[in-house]
Amino acid sequence: MKFFIDTAGLAEIREAAGYGFLDGVTTNPSLLAREKVRDADRHIRAICALTPGPVSAEVLATDTEGMAEEGRRLAKLAPNVVVKLPLTMPGLAACRILRAEGIAVNATLVFSAMQALLAAKSGAAYVSPFVGRLDEIGTDGMGLVEEILAIYKNYSFKTEVIVASVRHPRHVLRAALAGAHVCTMPFAVISKLAAHPLTDKGLATFLTDWGKNA
Numbered sequence: 258m259k260f261f262i263d264t265a266g267l268a269e270i271r272e273a274a275g276y277g278f279l280d281g282v283t284t285n286p287s288l289l290a291r292e293k294v295r296d297a298d299r300h301i302r303a304i305c306a307l308t309p310g311p312v313s314a315e316v317l318a319t320d321t322e323g324m325a326e327e328g329r330r331l332a333k334l335a336p337n338v339v340v341k342l343p344l345t346m347p348g349l350a351a352c353r354i355l356r357a358e359g360i361a362v363n364a365t366l367v368f369s370a371m372q373a374l375l376a377a378k379s380g381a382a383y384v385s386p387f388v389g390r391l392d393e394i395g396t397d398g399m400g401l402v403e404e405i406l407a408i409y410k411n412y413s414f415k416t417e418v419i420v421a422s423v424r425h426p427r428h429v430l431r432a433a434l435a436g437a438h439v440c441t442m443p444f445a446v447i448s449k450l451a452a453h454p455l456t457d458k459g460l461a462t463f464l465t466d467w468g469k470n471a
């Protein structure tokens with residue numbers, strides 16, 4: 258499973274890349290606003306320079322032509338830009354247009370298996386089901402991921418599933434068990450992945466024991 262970081266924070270991306278297992282980055286307008294970014298194009302270029310992996314950059318337009326135009330502009334920022342389009346009917350039409358021009362699309366704001374099927378049929382390179390937001394309204398986010406993977410397998414779609422809106426390491430584990438292609442995580446979740454109290458306790462004991470021996 259590929260590990261993406263879900264942030265627009267350059268320091269977080271740099272630190273996660275330093276751990277050696279960062280395969281890509283996903284951003285969205287809220288994440289860029291959180292970083293108080295004024296020049297979004299410049300910021301996306303800076304992110305793209307930090308990783309050779311795919312970097313999702315989202316359009317703001319909501320009509321097909323506007324999304325296609327913005328997508329073309331974003332795709333020119335760097336060779337690893339993936340254009341993020343909302344899963345709406347105009348978004349699906351824009352996806353088909355960009356795909357025909359060789360531009361990779363990440364279909365975002367996906368909350369149903371039917372939406373994911375439409376994204377694959379429209380040629381999206383990635384689809385992003387938002388598991389945390391579904392869990393928060395009392396539905397089963399990871400159940401949706403399993404449904405999407407089953408449908409894609411039935412029809413041999415090449416669209417990769419990015420498990421998004423991840424809240425905790427258990428989401429990451431469930432994503433890997435389900436066979437998701439990618440999990441995109443906030444820095445706070447990445448920081449927790451290796452943590453285990455018994456590892457900390459065991460390490461402290463080893464060091465104390467060796468210290469007594471000195």
Ligand code: G3P
Nearest residue numbers: 263283285390421422423
């Ligand atoms: O980037 C898309 C998605 O991961 C957003 O997650 O935390 O806003 O639900 P969140």
